[in-house]
Amino acid sequence: MPTTEPRDPSRVARQAQMRDQNLGVALRGIVDAAEPVSRAQLAAAEGLARATVSGLVDHLIEARLVRELDPTPTQRAGRPAVPLAPARGTVAGVGMEVNVDYLGVRAIDLAGDVLAEHVELDDLRGADAAVVLDRLASLAEPVVDDLRAAGVRVAGTALALPGLVDRVTGPLRVAPNLGWRDVDVVGLVEAHPALAAFPPRVANEANLAARAEAHARRGSPSFAYVSGEVGIGGAIVLDGEIFPGRHGWSGEIGHVVVDAFRGPRASDGSLEALAGQDAMLRAAGLPPTSRLDALLDALEAGEPRATAAVAQAARALGVALASVANVVDVGEVVLGGSFGQLFGYVHDEVAARLDELVIFAPWSPLRVSPARAGQYPAMTGGALAVLATVLADPAEWLRTHA
Amino acid sequence: MPTTEPRDPSRVARQAQMRDQNLGVALRGIVDAAEPVSRAQLAAAEGLARATVSGLVDHLIEARLVRELDPTPTQRAGRPAVPLAPARGTVAGVGMEVNVDYLGVRAIDLAGDVLAEHVELDDLRGADAAVVLDRLASLAEPVVDDLRAAGVRVAGTALALPGLVDRVTGPLRVAPNLGWRDVDVVGLVEAHPALAAFPPRVANEANLAARAEAHARRGSPSFAYVSGEVGIGGAIVLDGEIFPGRHGWSGEIGHVVVDAFRGPRASDGSLEALAGQDAMLRAAGLPPTSRLDALLDALEAGEPRATAAVAQAARALGVALASVANVVDVGEVVLGGSFGQLFGYVHDEVAARLDELVIFAPWSPLRVSPARAGQYPAMTGGALAVLATVLADPAEWLRTHA
DNA sequence: CCGGTTTAGTTTGCCGGATGAATTTATCCC
DNA sequence: GGGATAAATTCATCCGGCAAACTAAACCGG
Numbered sequence: 125m126p127t128t129e130p131r132d133p134s135r136v137a138r139q140a141q142m143r144d145q146n147l148g149v150a151l152r153g154i155v156d157a158a159e160p161v162s163r164a165q166l167a168a169a170e171g172l173a174r175a176t177v178s179g180l181v182d183h184l185i186e187a188r189l190v191r192e193l194d195p196t197p198t199q200r201a202g203r204p205a206v207p208l209a210p211a212r213g214t215v216a217g218v219g220m221e222v223n224v225d226y227l228g229v230r231a232i233d234l235a236g237d238v239l240a241e242h243v244e245l246d247d248l249r250g251a252d253a254a255v256v257l258d259r260l261a262s263l264a265e266p267v268v269d270d271l272r273a274a275g276v277r278v279a280g281t282a283l284a285l286p287g288l289v290d291r292v293t294g295p296l297r298v299a300p301n302l303g304w305r306d307v308d309v310v311g312l313v314e315a316h317p318a319l320a321a322f323p324p325r326v327a328n329e330a331n332l333a334a335r336a337e338a339h340a341r342r343g344s345p346s347f348a349y350v351s352g353e354v355g356i357g358g359a360i361v362l363d364g365e366i367f368p369g370r371h372g373w374s375g376e377i378g379h380v381v382v383d384a385f386r387g388p389r390a391s392d393g394s395l396e397a398l399a400g401q402d403a404m405l406r407a408a409g410l411p412p413t414s415r416l417d418a419l420l421d422a423l424e425a426g427e428p429r430a431t432a433a434v435a436q437a438a439r440a441l442g443v444a445l446a447s448v449a450n451v452v453d454v455g456e457v458v459l460g461g462s463f464g465q466l467f468g469y470v471h472d473e474v475a476a477r478l479d480e481l482v483i484f485a486p487w488s489p490l491r492v493s494p495a496r497a498g499q500y501p502a503m504t505g506g507a508l509a510v511l512a513t514v515l516a517d518p519a520e521w522l523r524t525h526a
Numbered sequence: 527m528p529t530t531e532p533r534d535p536s537r538v539a540r541q542a543q544m545r546d547q548n549l550g551v552a553l554r555g556i557v558d559a560a561e562p563v564s565r566a567q568l569a570a571a572e573g574l575a576r577a578t579v580s581g582l583v584d585h586l587i588e589a590r591l592v593r594e595l596d597p598t599p600t601q602r603a604g605r606p607a608v609p610l611a612p613a614r615g616t617v618a619g620v621g622m623e624v625n626v627d628y629l630g631v632r633a634i635d636l637a638g639d640v641l642a643e644h645v646e647l648d649d650l651r652g653a654d655a656a657v658v659l660d661r662l663a664s665l666a667e668p669v670v671d672d673l674r675a676a677g678v679r680v681a682g683t684a685l686a687l688p689g690l691v692d693r694v695t696g697p698l699r700v701a702p703n704l705g706w707r708d709v710d711v712v713g714l715v716e717a718h719p720a721l722a723a724f725p726p727r728v729a730n731e732a733n734l735a736a737r738a739e740a741h742a743r744r745g746s747p748s749f750a751y752v753s754g755e756v757g758i759g760g761a762i763v764l765d766g767e768i769f770p771g772r773h774g775w776s777g778e779i780g781h782v783v784v785d786a787f788r789g790p791r792a793s794d795g796s797l798e799a800l801a802g803q804d805a806m807l808r809a810a811g812l813p814p815t816s817r818l819d820a821l822l823d824a825l826e827a828g829e830p831r832a833t834a835a836v837a838q839a840a841r842a843l844g845v846a847l848a849s850v851a852n853v854v855d856v857g858e859v860v861l862g863g864s865f866g867q868l869f870g871y872v873h874d875e876v877a878a879r880l881d882e883l884v885i886f887a888p889w890s891p892l893r894v895s896p897a898r899a900g901q902y903p904a905m906t907g908g909a910l911a912v913l914a915t916v917l918a919d920p921a922e923w924l925r926t927h928a
Numbered sequence: 929c930c931g932g933t934t935t936a937g938t939t940t941g942c943c944g945g946a947t948g949a950a951t952t953t954a955t956c957c958c
Numbered sequence: 959g960g961g962a963t964a965a966a967t968t969c970a971t972c973c974g975g976c977a978a979a980c981t982a983a984a985c986c987g988g
Contacts, residue, residue, distance in 0.1 A: 136572050137547040139946055139973050142539035146975085149538050164936055170538050173976050178937060195984090202935025203983040288886055297889050346772050360853070362772070369855025370748050370764070373886045376852040381883060382786045383795075384845040391883055443786040447846075448853055450778040451762070453771025481783060481792055484690055484775045487699050541944050541975055548946085566965055575947050580966060597954090604964025605954040 144519035146172065150180040151518050154190055155210045155234060158342060162205030181208060187522050188214040189234060189514070210234035215514060216276045218322070219506025220264055221284040222256055223329060224249055224301045224354040228500060229264045231271055231278075232507035234514075236339070239276065240267045243500060249354075250303040253296075254312055261316030268318060277525060279514050282506030283309060283324035284332040286353055291372025294326035301354045325509060330357030330375055330460075331366050332505030336497040337458055338364050339508050348445060348454045349495070350377055351502075352462035356396045360452055367452075380444040395444040399437035401462055407433035416462050423469055431469075438470035442477025449482045449490060460495030467494040545582075546921035548574065552582040553920050556592050557612045557636060560744060564607030583610060589924050590616040591636060591916070612636035617679045617916060620724070621908025622666055623686040624658055625731060626651055626703045626756040630902060631666045633673055633680075634909035636916075638741070641678065642669045645902060651756075655698075655709045663718030670720060679927060681916050684908030685711060685726035686734040688755055693774025696728035703756045727911060732759030732777055732862075733768050734907030738899040739860055740766050741910050750847060750856045751897070752779055753904075754864035758798045762854055769854075782846040797846040801839035803864055809835035818864050825871055833871075840872035844879025851884045851892060862897035869896040 135141075153166050161169070167177040184190040191211045195204040212235045220229045228243030242263050248256055264281065271278055287299025289309070296307040314320050334349035344364030351357040358377030360367040367374055378400065383393030397403060402412060408430040410418050422430035445457050457478065459467055471492055478490045497504060514521045537543075555568050563571070569579040586592040593613045597606040614637045622631045630645030644665050650658055666683065673680055689701025691711070698709040711728050715721050736751035746766030753759040760779030762769040769776055780802065785795030799805060804814060810832040812820050824832035847859050859880065861869055873894055880892045899906060916923045 136551050136574050137539060137544035137946090138574075139544075142541075142544065143974065145539040162936070172538055174937070175939080175977085176975055179974090197984095199985085200935075201933065201985040203937075203981095205936060288889075297886065358853075367854070370857055371855055371886065371890060374853065374855040376855075376885050379852040379883065379885045380849040381845050382783060384784045384842065385788075389882070390841075390845055390848075390879060394883075439792075440786065443783050443792055444849075446792075447782040447849055450781040451760075451776060451850055451853060452769070453773055453776040453778075455772055477792060481781065481796075483778050483781045484699065484773065487690075488773060539975090545945065564965070576966070577948080577968080578946055581945090601956080602964075603956040603962060605952095605966075607965060 144517060146176065147180050147183060147519045148515065148517055150177060151184055151189055152515050154181075154184070154208050155515060156342075160193055160207030160209045162207060164205060166208070184518070187518070189518060210236075212237060213239060213274070213276055215279050215511070216271050217279050217507035217510030217514075218264065218268060218271075218281040219284065219332070219503040219508070219510070220260055220281060220324060221329065221332075221500060221503045221506065222248065222260055222302070223284075223286050223502075226500075227256065227260050227263065228503055229260070229267050230500065230503035230507055231267055231276075232504065232511065233276070234511060240270060241503075242267060243503075248302060253302075253304050253307045253309075257309065257312040258316060261313055261319050265316065265318035268322065278322060279521070279525065280510040281313075281319065281322045281324040282332065282509045283313065283326045284329040284502035284506050285309065285326060286329045286355060286357065288373050288376070289326045289328055291327070291368055294324070296326065325506075327372065327506070327509065328357060328359070328375070329353065329502040331359040331368070331372075332503075332509060333357075333460055333495075333497065333501035334359035334361050334375070334458075335366050335505035335508055336501035337361070337460065337495055337505075338366070339504070340497045345456065346454050347456035347458045348377070348448050348452070349375070349458045349460060350441070350445065350463055351460045352399075352401065352464070352466075354401050356400055358448075360448075360454065362452075362454070377444055377448060380447055382440050382443045382447075395440055398440040399444075404433050404437050407436060409433075416465060420465065423466075434466060434469045435473060438473035439477060441470060442474040443481065445474060446478050446481035449478060449484075453484070454490075455488055456491045456493065458493055458495055460497070460501065464495040546919060548578065549582050549585060549921045550917065550919055552579060553586055553591055554917050556583075556586070556610050557917060558744075562595055562609030562611045564609060566607060568610070586920070589920070591920060612638075614639060615641060615676070615678055617681050617913070618673050619681050619909035619912030619916075620666065620670060620673075620683040621686065621734070621905040621910070621912070622662055622683060622726060623731065623734075623902060623905045623908065624650065624662055624704070625686075625688050625904075628902075629658065629662050629665065630905055631662070631669050632902065632905035632909055633669055633678075634906065634913065635678070636913060642672060643905075644669060645905075650704060652705045655704075655706050655711075656714055659711065659714040660718060663715055663721050667718065667720035670724065680724060681923070681927070682912040683715075683721065683724045683726040684734065684911045685715065685728045686731040686904035686908050687711065687728060688731045688757060688759065690775050690778070691728045691730055693729070693770055696726075698728065727908075729774065729908070729911065730759060730761070730777070731755065731904040733761040733770070733774075734905075734911060735759075735862055735897075735899065735903035736761035736763050736777070736860075737768050737907035737910055738903035739763070739862065739897055739907075740768070741906070742899045747858065748856050749858035749860045750779070750850050750854070751777075751860045751862060752843070752847065752865055753862045754801075754803065754866070754868075756803050758802055760850075762850075762856065764854075764856070779846055779850060782849055784842050784845045784849075797842055800842040801846075806835050806839050809838060811835075818867060822867065825868075836868060836871045837875060840875035841879060843872060844876040845883065847876060848880050848883035851880060851886075855886070856892075857890055858893045858895065860895055860897055862899070862903065866897040 167174040193207040216231045218231045226245045231240040288297040294310045296309045298305045330351035349359045356378030359375035378396035386393035475492045569576040595609040618633045620633045628647045633642040690699040696712045698711045732753035740763045751761045758780030761777035780798035788795035877894045
């Protein structure tokens with residue numbers, strides 16, 4: 125599970141906050157651990173006294189955020205440790221997504237297990253926002269209801285969208301590939317009575333997908349994530365944290381210009397214009413209505429136009445990512461979405477461009493790897509984003525919810 | 527003064543740390559304030575009890591980090607507040623810089639006043655690193671000695687270099703325009719006996735210049751900074767903090783590629799290749815040995831080749847900055863160094879390209895402004911970086927120094 | 929089987945430091 | 959000179975982390 129939300133760094137230390145803060149430290153220590161840890165290990169890892177940790181853990185267990193496992197038979201002397209693990213099925217984050225050809229919901233608990241999931245495939249280009257969001261809410265309603273009926277506390281919902289979304293207030297500014305502009309997404313979702321109590325945190329699809337990717341990789345990785353859907357989105361991950369930017373609009377790698385002098389408008393040379401799905405299909409001589417599978421088939425068959433199209437796109441992708449790496453100093457590039465599927469065809473070119481263009485490559489070569497977060501990573505990332513609010517300050521969350 | 531160094535966010539809260547942390551909060555509250563604040567104001571601003579703040583402030587005064595000013599005659603009833611201000615001339619940060627045509631030292635105290643300064647102009651392209659750094663140390667030696675003789679505690683030194691420098695360990699990886707590569711800068715500076723006790727924090731020139739710029743703008747601004755020296759450097763500033771990246775190599779805007787298909791090598795289309803000082807002079811038909819002044823004269827005279835050269839460079843600059851803005855979501859662009867001097871000639875084109883290419887421009891237009899940090903901002907930024915270590919944890923600093 | 933050893937977890941008294949209320953100090957105003 | 963008002967200090971209280979002592983539950987060697 126990724127770590128905390130950003131917090132005011134110059135915060136004063138108070139007595140009361142101390143407890144709350146350490147409760148969070150303990151919970152994150154348990155949830156982030158690769159293996160179940162004992163109270164004693166946790167104390168050693170965080171530098172707290174064992175007595176202190178015991179008190180915190182008792183609190184977390186009582187709040188059903190943590191559970192004790194059966195002691196594992198060890199061959200060592202001494203009283204066996206009680207392994208601690210995140211509780212299962214007690215708290216859930218709900219991630220929702222509307223994208224160009226599907227929409228869906230996924231609920232995940234603190235242990236990272238998927239508790240429920242619903243996805244519907246459909247072409248939503250140009251669909252009416254109110255209709256689509258009502259349909260999404262209808263999809264989410266039974267999920268939320270079932271969870272609550274089963275005694276699962278729903279910590280909140282998140283909604284991933286393929287566009288520019290304000291970080292806090294959540295209006296969708298523009299989603300070019302859906303044809304949406306200035307949509308009050310939160311309001312439309314809340315309009316559905318079942319979700320009125322759970323206003324979604326809205327965020328960009330690629331940013332949430334990157335969060336899922338960071339979670340899948342454990343241990344606070346840093347990378348630039350590229351999400352090839354119909355458009356090209358992206359995100360920057362630093363030490364396991366999504367880099368949100370000032371308004372939540374960061375990571376728009378698709379709008380990086382790699383060829384400023386290509387057409388009359390400089391945006392004709394943007395990465396999305398050169399390596400977006402439509403551009404690749406066109407360059408490969410495939411009908412614009414076809415899907416990525418058609419391109420993959422053509423590549424498999426060794427079709428020269430398809431090969432050339434993907435090579436050209438890979439060059440643009442590599443150049444754009446090199447610029448990103450030069451500016452934000454990330455050591456790894458993760459290709460997701462369609463670029464994940466095309467990984468074998470684009471890896472070498474992307475790696476070569478990074479090697480050539482990133483100024484620090486001689487001292488810290490960049491890795492290029494495919495996404496591992498599974499299907500619909502933005503739904504997972506949305507659920508994780510919700511759970512991260514619980515992890516950031518469990519005491520506060522327990523006071524307001526629970 | 528800019529705020530703290532980044533700190534481990536998931537740190538546990540301890541009793542002992544609480545005092546130290548609040549000491550830092552209080553000190554930063556006083557130093558960052560635009561006007562002198564009283565203990566009571568500080569307590570209200572930070573949400574601490576007045577009693578607590580009093581104790582902290584007493585500690586800071588005793589440590590000569592803060593001083594009390596004379597109460598200003600106010601027209602209100604009640605006991606007049608004692609204004610608190612950063613102490614002057616008690617602690618200094620020393621910023622040093624080696625750049626392509628100058629090298630120098632500047633010492634600054636907590637109040638932001640320049641206590642000492644020495645700059646020597648010289649063309650250092652291709653000069654031997656050991657020789658230059660020894661010369662720099664000789665320049666810094668009397669500055670440090672004089673400060674110490676005057677009872678000023680020297681908090682440390684920083685060294686700005688026009689190249690890629692490792693954040694912590696500080697070897698200079700490469701400085702293309704100096705012709706340096708893999709230089710143990712810290713070791714060479716420390717070799718000078720006067721500086722043996724003050725190993726410099728080494729950092730990129732543009733990153734430190736951006737720190738000075740952030741300081742000059744108060745109030746935690748966010749912007750992308752471009753430093754046009756002989757090469758083109760840059761930095762990202764978010765809420766007043768320099769964004770260092772994983773290794774301290776961030777902000778290399780000069781290596782952003784805006785025209786991937788220009789030459790045989792993709793790097794022929796980098797911003798530095800298109801808008802660096804050499805490129806502009808060449809395009810303007812000026813001899814490569816000439817300086818920026820010659821270009822400014824030609825522009826002033828309406829010389830068409832010069833105008834065209836700068837227009838072309840401005841286009842590349844605007845496109846590169848648009849890519850940066852799309853990726854890191856900054857709302858302002860600050861042009862420093864030669865681009866600061868050329869500001870009047872490049873502003874419109876840069877602003878137009880940002881407006882055209884930055885996807886969020888319709889909702890949050892980007893500002894383009896010239897740098898205000900004065901001459902040799904990297905020296906100032908280096909000194910501020912040193913002082914920031916004091917501000918980050920004054921208690922710790924007092925334990926180890928003082 | 930039993931005492932010694934080792935490690936995990938709990939109990940307990942202590943202590944640092946934030947806190948709020950009360951107090952003192954310093955000014956303005958009538 | 960006597961309120962009124964606000965700043966700063968003093969003081970008793972309380973919270974929570976801490977170290978040490980203690981209990982619990984395993985292993986081991988005889």
